[in-house]
Amino acid sequence: EPEVTQTPSHQVTQMGQEVILRCVPISNHLYFYWYRQILGQKVEFLVSFYNNEISEKSEIFDDQFSVERPDGSNFTLKIRSTKLEDSAMYFCASNMDRSSYEQYFGPGTRLTVT
Amino acid sequence: GEDVEQSLFLSVREGDSSVINCTYTDSSSTYLYWYKQEPGAGLQLLTYIFSNMDMKQDQRLTVLLNKKDKHLSLRIADTQTGDSAIYFCAEPGGGYQKVTFGTGTKLQVIP
Numbered sequence: 001e002p003e004v005t006q007t008p009s010h011q012v013t014q015m016g017q018e019v020i021l022r023c024v025p026i027s028n029h030l031y032f033y034w035y036r037q038i039l040g041q042k043v044e045f046l047v048s049f050y051n052n053e054i055s056e057k058s059e060i061f062d063d064q065f066s067v068e069r070p071d072g073s074n075f076t077l078k079i080r081s082t083k084l085e086d087s088a089m090y091f092c093a094s095n096m097d098r099s100s101y102e103q104y105f106g107p108g109t110r111l112t113v114t
Numbered sequence: 115g116e117d118v119e120q121s122l123f124l125s126v127r128e129g130d131s132s133v134i135n136c137t138y139t140d141s142s143s144t145y146l147y148w149y150k151q152e153p154g155a156g157l158q159l160l161t162y163i164f165s166n167m168d169m170k171q172d173q174r175l176t177v178l179l180n181k182k183d184k185h186l187s188l189r190i191a192d193t194q195t196g197d198s199a200i201y202f203c204a205e206p207g208g209g210y211q212k213v214t215f216g217t218g219t220k221l222q223v224i225p
Contacts, residue, residue, distance in 0.1 A: 004156075033212060043157065043202065043215040056212060091156060093213075101145055101206075103213055105157040 002026045004106035006092050012112045013082055021077045021109045023092030032075045033093040033103060034067065036060070043091065049075065082113045118203050118216035125222045132190040134219045136203030141184060143205040147213070148177065148188045151200045160201070161188075190221075198223045 005024045013019050025032050034046040047057045049067050064080045075094075079086055089110050093103040117139045126132045138146065148160045163170045163177045163186070170177045176189040186203055203216040 035213075035215075042217045045207070045212040045214065048212055056207075093157075101147075101162055102159050104159075105149075107156040 002104075004092055004094055004104050006090075006106035006109050008109060009107065010110045010112070012114065015084055015113055016081050019079050019082055019111060021079075021090050021092075021111065023075045023077070023106055024073055025075055025092065025094030026096075026104055027073070029094035029096050029104070031055075031095050031097065032067075032069070034077045035091045035093065035105075036088040037091065037108075038085075038088045046077075079111075082111075084113050087111055087113045118205060118214055120201075120203055120216040120219045122217065123220050123222070125224060126193050127224050128193060128195055130193055132188075132193045132197070132221055132223075134188045134190075134201050134203075134221065136186040136188075136216050138184050138186060138203065138205050138216075140205055140214075141181070145206065146179065146186050147202075147204040147206075148175075148186075149202040149204055149215070151202065151218070153199070157202065193221075193223050195223045195225055197221060 007022045032049040035043050037043045045058050047061045047067055048055045066078045068076050089108045091108045092106040095103045120136045145162050145164045147162045149157045150160045151157050161172050161175050163179050168179055174191045178187045190197055200218045200220050202218045204213045207214055
């Protein structure tokens with residue numbers, strides 16, 4: 001069964017450093033998403049991406065965040081200057097089209113900012 | 115806006131039924147989801163129900179939807195230790211662009 005993959009599974013970085021989280025969505029999917037889950041809290045939407053541009057973003061997704069689909073298969077989330085409060089599990093998701101009821105989630109990348 | 119609330123914790127004995135409850139606020143949702151998150155793992159879509167349904171049964175899972183009260187429940191029959199996980203109620207956002215998750219209910223199954 002096709003699945004969304006994410007790398008790395010765990011990333012440790014120092015405050016102020018840039019990190020790039022990588023995702024490979026399911027190959028025929030067109031809509032891509034990033035979510036985050038701070039430990040013990042709910043899963044929060046960050047951004048959705050379609051046709052090489054952001055289609056929606058949350059208040060959390062400020063100027064330090066950016067997304068890119070550089071090569072038609074990878075979907076990346078960049079955090080320019082990490083803060084302690086960016087420590088969380090980051091989930092990538094994809095779905096085929098707007099009417100599809102299911103978003104397929106990756107296993108997540110645990111980001112720890114020290 | 116969407117807001118989805120759940121109780122945080124439920125403990126049941128193996129073999130008993132579990133009922134996880136959820137309230138939501140967006141009455142325009144065409145469908146509602148239950149996602150399962152096992153320890154250290156991602157989010158797996160467990161089941162979903164269309165808003166024009168009152169009930170959906172899928173093997174050991176029964177989903178009940180009360181649109182009037184905006185209440186959704188997930189019943190797991192014959193709960194097993196492998197059912198121990200966090201269960202998230204969720205609804206699609208505007209334009210199906212995102213999923214709004216509830217706070218999650220941690221289900222602990224006692225052998």
